[in-house]
Amino acid sequence: MDRQAKAVVCREWGQPVQVETITVEGPRRGEITLKIAACGVCHSDLSATTGKIPYPPPLVLGHEAAGVVVEVGEGVTDFQEGDHVVSSFISMCGKCRQCVRGRPVLCENARKAMFNLPDGTVRTKDANGEPLNVFGACGVMAEFATMHVDNCVKVDQTVPMQNAALVSCAVMTGVGAVFNTAKLEPGSRAAVFGIGGVGLNAIQGCATAGAEMIVAVDNNPAKLEMAKEFGATHTININDVDDAAKAVKKLTGGVDYAFECVGAGPVVEQAYKSLGRGGTAVVVGVADPKDKTSLTTLTLPADERTLKGSWLGSARPQHDFPRILGLYKAGKLKLDELVTRTYPIEEAAQAFDDMVAGKNARGVIVFE
Numbered sequence: 001m002d003r004q005a006k007a008v009v010c011r012e013w014g015q016p017v018q019v020e021t022i023t024v025e026g027p028r029r030g031e032i033t034l035k036i037a038a039c040g041v042c043h044s045d046l047s048a049t050t051g052k053i054p055y056p057p058p059l060v061l062g063h064e065a066a067g068v069v070v071e072v073g074e075g076v077t078d079f080q081e082g083d084h085v086v087s088s089f090i091s092m093c094g095k096c097r098q099c100v101r102g103r104p105v106l107c108e109n110a111r112k113a114m115f116n117l118p119d120g121t122v123r124t125k126d127a128n129g130e131p132l133n134v135f136g137a138c139g140v141m142a143e144f145a146t147m148h149v150d151n152c153v154k155v156d157q158t159v160p161m162q163n164a165a166l167v168s169c170a171v172m173t174g175v176g177a178v179f180n181t182a183k184l185e186p187g188s189r190a191a192v193f194g195i196g197g198v199g200l201n202a203i204q205g206c207a208t209a210g211a212e213m214i215v216a217v218d219n220n221p222a223k224l225e226m227a228k229e230f231g232a233t234h235t236i237n238i239n240d241v242d243d244a245a246k247a248v249k250k251l252t253g254g255v256d257y258a259f260e261c262v263g264a265g266p267v268v269e270q271a272y273k274s275l276g277r278g279g280t281a282v283v284v285g286v287a288d289p290k291d292k293t294s295l296t297t298l299t300l301p302a303d304e305r306t307l308k309g310s311w312l313g314s315a316r317p318q319h320d321f322p323r324i325l326g327l328y329k330a331g332k333l334k335l336d337e338l339v340t341r342t343y344p345i346e347e348a349a350q351a352f353d354d355m356v357a358g359k360n361a362r363g364v365i366v367f368e
């Protein structure tokens with residue numbers, strides 16, 4: 001059935017987000033409709049409103065949500081009404097070479113579902129009946145969303161929805177970069193550049209994995225304070241030093257792992273330069289497609305350094321989302337503390353402004 005839903009929409013790159021009442025069609029074959037309970041505001045949503053992530057508007061934002069199944073399409077056997085579900089902005093077909101070799105974030109079919117559902121169409125239209133694209137095949141910054149099951153993960157019903165929502169992007173991306181991409185060893189020395197929702201989770205991932213030193217690097221003193229609460233042993237405000245990479249090296253002798261959680265070539269260079277011999281720099285931030293990074297080539301072989309990327313924390317979402325929620329329930333990962341502030345959907349523009357101003361670990365839009 002068709003449902004009316006308030007939704008956060010990007011109409012034009014460079015303009016503030018708008019809240020509109022849209023129509024969300026019911027599920028087709030292999031799809032489910034969710035009543036969304038909570039959706040985190042991620043920097044990637046902002047990047048879609050500026051064109052840095054070039055998904056064409058009009059676009060329903062949101063990829064970091066949890067909701068309850070209210071309708072199930074034909075052929076769906078793994079989900080039923082009432083299930084709690086977390087969105088995955090990466091569509092995982094489960095059948096291609098990458099999926100079967102355990103790398104679902106690299107699914108060969110995922111690129112078909114960047115701003116529409118995997119079949120190339122959308123279930124969302126505006127008040128004039130015009131189709132609306134959906135961020136990451138999700139578009140979950142809305143009261144309802146119809147998604148393909150390849151973008152859905154069933155989760156434990158006892159976890160508060162606003163916490164479960166954050167697992168789908170910020171937590172999985174940050175913690176997964178440490179656990180899955182870097183496979184950080186206990187006793188390692190690490191630095192995290194950029195302490196937003198993603199970087200804070202890289203910090204707590206390092207702490208949980210047993211890092212010896214964890215250096216948080218940011219330009220916002222409030223973020224550096226938050227970093228300490230999540231396990232940072234040292235902080236560096238880039239405004240207080242000439243060169244952040246040199247400052248990290250001075251403190252640590254060169255880190256074993258550096259995580260870039262900003263999305264800019266110069267910061268990737270800093271992360272790489274902060275490495276010690278044998279170190280690995282993991283690029284998590286999503287840069288503009290034209291952005292470039294340069295490095296001293298010789299350091300790759302002579303220091304056996306590694307530069308690698310991490311997409312959704314190299315997740316196997318069906319395995320890792322429940323695993324992260326289990327670690328939360330066991331008291332080994334913080335989720336409650338990540339939600340600095342909740343907003344009703346009418347205040348979505350404020351939630352984006354507060355992210356830009358660096359006020360929140362995560363701002364979360366909560367629905368009735």
Ligand code: NAD
Nearest residue numbers: 043044173194195196197198218262263284285286311312
């Ligand atoms: P955010 O806006 O909450 O945080 C960014 C942080 O970086 C802020 O604390 C800011 O003060 C800091 N910062 C800015 N410039 C800096 C600099 N030069 N040096 C050090 N710190 C600096 O963003 P977020 O939601 O945490 O997202 C971070 C990045 O991760 C974005 O690029 C986002 O698109 C990307 N992301 C990647 C994935 C992935 O799968 N790889 C998933 C989600 C988000």
Ligand code: ZN
Nearest residue numbers: 042044169170
């Ligand atoms: Zn995100």
